[in-house]
Amino acid sequence: MSGVYRVEQDSIKTFAAEFDPQPFHLDAPAAQASIFGGLAASGWHTAAITMRLMVTGGLPFAAGIIGLGGEIVWPRPTRAGDILRVESEIVEILPSRSKPNQAVVKVRSTTLNQDGETVQVFIGKILAFKRAAA
Amino acid sequence: MSGVYRVEQDSIKTFAAEFDPQPFHLDAPAAQASIFGGLAASGWHTAAITMRLMVTGGLPFAAGIIGLGGEIVWPRPTRAGDILRVESEIVEILPSRSKPNQAVVKVRSTTLNQDGETVQVFIGKILAFKRAAA
Numbered sequence: 001m002s003g004v005y006r007v008e009q010d011s012i013k014t015f016a017a018e019f020d021p022q023p024f025h026l027d028a029p030a031a032q033a034s035i036f037g038g039l040a041a042s043g044w045h046t047a048a049i050t051m052r053l054m055v056t057g058g059l060p061f062a063a064g065i066i067g068l069g070g071e072i073v074w075p076r077p078t079r080a081g082d083i084l085r086v087e088s089e090i091v092e093i094l095p096s097r098s099k100p101n102q103a104v105v106k107v108r109s110t111t112l113n114q115d116g117e118t119v120q121v122f123i124g125k126i127l128a129f130k131r132a133a134a
Numbered sequence: 135m136s137g138v139y140r141v142e143q144d145s146i147k148t149f150a151a152e153f154d155p156q157p158f159h160l161d162a163p164a165a166q167a168s169i170f171g172g173l174a175a176s177g178w179h180t181a182a183i184t185m186r187l188m189v190t191g192g193l194p195f196a197a198g199i200i201g202l203g204g205e206i207v208w209p210r211p212t213r214a215g216d217i218l219r220v221e222s223e224i225v226e227i228l229p230s231r232s233k234p235n236q237a238v239v240k241v242r243s244t245t246l247n248q249d250g251e252t253v254q255v256f257i258g259k260i261l262a263f264k265r266a267a268a
Contacts, residue, residue, distance in 0.1 A: 019182035048153035069207030
């Protein structure tokens, strides 16, 4: 379980202006008239916040969280005022055939809002290294 | 084909400080000693830049680019000074069974650097709407 991150309306707009400049991420009235029915964070903003929560929440990878890729889904948008947290579980460990000290670890990370609703599921592949023997 | 986006060292560090605070994204000497062998952008930064290029490059979705999720892979990192562009192609169109004016469109977007090397492939599912009949 990670810490929490409160998503401010201003940060939704700032992220969107730089990386996802679409009306439903930038402007509340325009968002109201869109399929989102109100200002919605970019999915990539949710993904970036999730990464922050994973890094600062201390997933147990000694060399850091080195992502190779994964599958992402956004069942509902993040909204202004949402307080997000991430729950991660290891799904699978795939040892490298050629590099005995390496493995690819599949981690399912679910990002939840303050009402326990899922805003993102990311099943990521992380490159992991065995700790040196003591 | 999108426009291009030059990735500055400062923006790599700024993004990482906010969303992916790991040494290999923040500090060139630390990154030199890491598996990346030099400062590397967060994969989520590459993803966010890719979204910017998709939005500003005018993918032909009338209601905007509404992503439901997808599969992402980062075969190599984005580096300071890289000039990125995105090539997108529609892979599949899945009409909605219940909503006749909606479809899910699978788009493969490949993000390339100035040497033509792939830094990201994202196969995204985009919610699309039929244009109103003329």
